[in-house]
Amino acid sequence: MPPIIEIKDLSKKYGKRTAVNQLNLAVEAGEIFGFVGPNGAGKTTTLRILATLLRANGGEAFIAGHSVRKAPRGVRGVIGYMPDSFGIYHDMRVWEYLDFFGACYHLREGERKRLVNDLLELVDMTPRRDEMVDKLSRGMQQRLGLARTLIHDPQVLILDEPASGLDPRARVEIRELLVELARMGKTVFFSTHILADVAEICTRVGIIEAGRIVATGTLDELQRGLATQRAVHISVLDRATEAQEFLSALPGVGGVEAHVEQNQQQRTRLEVKFTGDDAALSAMLSGLTARSIPIVHFSEDSQNLEDIFMQLTKSSLD
Ligand SMILES: Nc1ncnc2c1ncn2[C@@H]1O[C@H](COP(=O)(O)OP(=O)(O)O)[C@@H](O)[C@H]1O
Numbered sequence: 001m002p003p004i005i006e007i008k009d010l011s012k013k014y015g016k017r018t019a020v021n022q023l024n025l026a027v028e029a030g031e032i033f034g035f036v037g038p039n040g041a042g043k044t045t046t047l048r049i050l051a052t053l054l055r056a057n058g059g060e061a062f063i064a065g066h067s068v069r070k071a072p073r074g075v076r077g078v079i080g081y082m083p084d085s086f087g088i089y090h091d092m093r094v095w096e097y098l099d100f101f102g103a104c105y106h107l108r109e110g111e112r113k114r115l116v117n118d119l120l121e122l123v124d125m126t127p128r129r130d131e132m133v134d135k136l137s138r139g140m141q142q143r144l145g146l147a148r149t150l151i152h153d154p155q156v157l158i159l160d161e162p163a164s165g166l167d168p169r170a171r172v173e174i175r176e177l178l179v180e181l182a183r184m185g186k187t188v189f190f191s192t193h194i195l196a197d198v199a200e201i202c203t204r205v206g207i208i209e210a211g212r213i214v215a216t217g218t219l220d221e222l223q224r225g226l227a228t229q230r231a232v233h234i235s236v237l238d239r240a241t242e243a244q245e246f247l248s249a250l251p252g253v254g255g256v257e258a259h260v261e262q263n264q265q266q267r268t269r270l271e272v273k274f275t276g277d278d279a280a281l282s283a284m285l286s287g288l289t290a291r292s293i294p295i296v297h298f299s300e301d302s303q304n305l306e307d308i309f310m311q312l313t314k315s316s317l318d
């Protein structure tokens with residue numbers, strides 16, 4: 001099967017400013033793909049091109065085989081697009097909002113009624129069906145926005161920052177909803193500027209910076225690719241100086257810092273900068289135990305997601 005979303009050398013300029021620069025990306029059917037990058041990286045521009053709301057200056061993109069340039073109607077039939085802002089809808093109740101968009105897709109009244117009920121159930125908003133749309137919290141608006149993208153039962157969802165501006169609980173709820181949609185067989189392609197938002201649910205991520213993809217893969221792959229510098233934490237009850245000397249002499253160790261742990265009178269925590277592999281890491285531990293150094297804690301700092309993101313997008317800050 002060819003990828004369900006295929007972006008080839010896509011470029012977009014606003015005047016002289018290049019927003020998307022020969023971007024390439026492929027997303028397989030059924031993925032939850034996170035399109036991650038800092039503000040201004042070109043995410044919204046790319047998504048709007050995929051949604052056929054904006055024309056590219058160069059390159060191509062295909063969704064379920066339809067060209068965004070040559071077959072925009074075909075594309076619109078297979079995608080549900082959620083923009084980054086909800087828009088303004090005065091004097092409209094939750095159910096009316098969905099009913100209105102159902103009418104835009106030429107669904108008959110009876111059909112719409114059932115669909116609106118189903119969609120409200122799906123996004124867990126049935127008790128709110130009569131509330132005014134413009135009075136909803138941002139989290140509720142995002143859920144309603146998601147329901148709206150599903151009206152014509154599209155295969156592919158293109159969501160622009162669905163989790164942005166939400167409190168932690170609402171973020172978790174949106175994440176769960178995206179997983180549910182993937183379970184229903186939809187491909188989810190969404191953007192975010194917060195890598196932690198995508199960590200748990202994405203099958204893969206693509207990191208965009210200054211209009212270009214700088215990395216794609218699973219989070220594990222990205223993490224491994226960048227984890228050249230490791231940090232190891234070792235706490236000893238005693239003989240910290242001896243441990244420090246032993247560690248400093250090991251190949252791959254770039255430095256050892258000793259900190260006396262507060263509230264743990266006896267313990268000294270050693271922070272080891274290390275570039276070796278797992279075998280060397282395990283040799284480090286057995287070397288210490290062979291010397292009977294009293295270890296009470298040994299762990300590797302897994303690189304946190306924000307660190308990865310910062311490393312990959314460093315150049316934009318230079
Ligand atoms: N309508 C526009 N006119 C001119 N420049 C724009 C317009 N929209 C976006 N840009 C610029 O294009 C770049 C990419 O923007 P955007 O696609 O919105 O990025 P993101 O969604 O990743 O924050 C930014 O430098 C932005 O300032």
Ligand SMILES: [Mg+2]
Nearest residue numbers: 043044045084
């Ligand atoms: Mg944006």
